[in-house]
Amino acid sequence: MIELNNLTRSFGDHKAVDNLNLKVETGEICALIGTSGCGKSTTLKMINRLIEPSSGTVLIDGEDIRNQPPEQLRRKIGYAIQGVGLFPHRSVYENIATVPRLLGWSSEQIDARVHELLDLLKMDFDSFAHRKPSRLSGGEQQRIGVARALAAKPDLMLMDEPFGALDPLTRERLQLELKQIQKLLGITIILVTHDIEEAIRLADRIAVMDGGKLLQQATPEELLRNPREGFVSNLVGGEERALRLLSLRSISDLMEPAECFELNAATPSIEASATLRDALARQIWQQSPVLRVTGENGDTCGAISMERLLSLGQRPE
Numbered sequence: 001m002i003e004l005n006n007l008t009r010s011f012g013d014h015k016a017v018d019n020l021n022l023k024v025e026t027g028e029i030c031a032l033i034g035t036s037g038c039g040k041s042t043t044l045k046m047i048n049r050l051i052e053p054s055s056g057t058v059l060i061d062g063e064d065i066r067n068q069p070p071e072q073l074r075r076k077i078g079y080a081i082q083g084v085g086l087f088p089h090r091s092v093y094e095n096i097a098t099v100p101r102l103l104g105w106s107s108e109q110i111d112a113r114v115h116e117l118l119d120l121l122k123m124d125f126d127s128f129a130h131r132k133p134s135r136l137s138g139g140e141q142q143r144i145g146v147a148r149a150l151a152a153k154p155d156l157m158l159m160d161e162p163f164g165a166l167d168p169l170t171r172e173r174l175q176l177e178l179k180q181i182q183k184l185l186g187i188t189i190i191l192v193t194h195d196i197e198e199a200i201r202l203a204d205r206i207a208v209m210d211g212g213k214l215l216q217q218a219t220p221e222e223l224l225r226n227p228r229e230g231f232v233s234n235l236v237g238g239e240e241r242a243l244r245l246l247s248l249r250s251i252s253d254l255m256e257p258a259e260c261f262e263l264n265a266a267t268p269s270i271e272a273s274a275t276l277r278d279a280l281a282r283q284i285w286q287q288s289p290v291l292r293v294t295g296e297n298g299d300t301c302g303a304i305s306m307e308r309l310l311s312l313g314q315r316p317e
């Protein structure tokens, strides 16, 4: 678990982070969200000691991070930032190998790890490993940035707008891949973003900051259902909240038995793993108030009605 206790950082008279208290459970993704300049990056950098706090403490699994030299701490924490920060003169292979080399891994261990990570990120070793970063697309560079941050098998990753500069489609794909990798490896991620959609899609908990202070910390669903008045409720949106709530759940959570409806060969279908938001979009697009729901093998496993979606997405009391 990561604990930030009364964390404050001033620059001159300005408190960039003001008495922040935050707990992040092991194996969770916590998104830090807020407008530009609210103190997100400063908070993140206090966790790997790129910035030292003016007061307060950071504990990782109960241990104060000041007990370790910064370099030693940083080798155990993955760090991926916007604009990636890859070393331009080193190949993809050498970029990924950076921290394992510093930790004294053998060349066989490093080689196996680079293969494993490129595989995990769906990049072919022979085509990519020996290229320089300038010969990669923006999305490929971001992937290598993530691979490099994961190289030494950290339990904790800090990510500062890692997908900031990407087009929406690539961004969404990388977000889904990151979530799968995070679940697979069981790592804890603290992710800075100013994009509420990204926070909702990725995070187990969202921490909303404004003016250096933490305003609210909650699961995406709690945040959408009960945002604090003012900044947080503006951030989560007005009527868009309905669609955002639908995007949090998969169809398998809410579908009904197929026998409850008169499905026929013309009834459009959708996979059970899609979100309720996808279901609503398909119902509108296909002009069909009911969809057949199919499992992985393509067999019918239920049905989802627009009536059911409307009841879930209604305005909270």
Ligand SMILES: Nc1ncnc2c1ncn2[C@@H]1O[C@H](COP(=O)(O)OP(=O)(O)OP(=O)(O)O)[C@@H](O)[C@H]1O
Residues within 6 Å of the ligand: 011, 016, 034, 035, 036, 037, 038, 039, 040, 041, 042, 043, 194
């Ligand atoms: N080294 C520094 N010296 C002086 N002021 C700083 C320094 N670093 C950050 N600040 C100030 O602290 C405040 C918080 O900055 P920070 O980078 O943490 O914000 P942020 O929420 O990450 O913003 P963004 O989304 O724009 O990256 C800002 O007002 C910034 O100008």
